[in-house]
Amino acid sequence: MNQLRVLIIEDSEDSVLLLLRELRKGGYEPVYQQVQTEETMRTTLQEEAWDLILSDHEMPFFSAPAALAVFQESGMDIPFIIVSGAIGEELAVAAMKAGANDFIMKKNIARLIPAVQRELRDAENRRKRRKAEVESKERYREIQILSGRILHAYEEERSRLARELHDEIGQALTVISLDLQYLQVKLASEESFLQEKIKSSMQLLEQTLDYVRRQIVDLRPPSLDKIGLIEVVREMARELGSRADLTIDIQEKGFSRRLPADIETALYRCIQEALTNTVRHASASKVAIEMLKNSNEVSADIQDNGKGFDPGHLKFNSKGVGLAGIRERVKLLGGKLKINAAPGRGVRISILIPLSDHAE
Ligand SMILES: Nc1ncnc2c1ncn2[C@@H]1O[C@H](COP(=O)(O)OP(=O)(O)OP(=O)(O)O)[C@@H](O)[C@H]1O
């Protein structure tokens, strides 16, 4: 037997017995309480857990509409079924509109069990759905927190690597370069073979130093902390533009004051990825960057005139993480991202990030 906790709102003992008999016939073992007033309904609802409410429509001190109001106030989601002697169609419709799950005439009491079974099943499904929704929201929140931490760790690690490259390898190469210069001066000029060797070593060293410097800037521009976003973007554009034969135009407005560090880093990384993508994939000749800041928000718009791509196709076929990284960074800052792309019509990436009051 299926135990069922039923709250019965009813003044007639005979009706209560009728309901209990029907429930037992339907295979339930009812554990019930009978209430006849608003006050007792309120306390009984709070004190115990219920599976089902069965309510008469009209009673001397209470009514189904009033009981429905109390029930809805409680925020519970269990079936509420009206079982009444005779109510007009209008009242029945009004009761359903007010939130009753079903109404049953006593003369059709055989309908009770199927209605109870159906409503219990529906309520259980709603409960499961709510639970799944809560769980998926929690999981999403956890993923958000995790991706925030990963991005933070990524920046930390890149800073550490940049520092190490600068302090260890950069310094060592500089010392070697000075030693070579010393040797060059000390060597007798007639030892031309050795002179040549030293000269080519110094050239290689210069190239390596240049490479290390570029790697350091690429890992984390030391100047992002010092000179700020706009100047760093200009530097990056100069460097990339000359390397890739690309005209990069930068327009900016409103950046008289620095932005919070996390926003500067995020925007820098997004623009860096957008420009790298243009160089790698677009075969473009021009890029326009527009950056605007006001007291409420900061925006960056990066548009190239290259071959573009089909976003629909990309959704399922890209192994890249660059655009996903942009999306993640923007989302973490509560911002909005638009990627407009079509084959043959270039790519435009628009980022909008809200600024809280303290950012001004
Ligand atoms: N500016 C662009 N012009 C043309 N195609 C682009 C452009 N930007 C992105 N794409 C297309 O979108 C794809 C996905 O870009 P995404 O940055 O996510 O990955 P990726 O650049 O291929 O690899 P990763 O960034 O992970 O090194 C690219 O492979 C390319 O096909």
Ligand SMILES: [Mg+2]
């Ligand atoms: Mg990329």
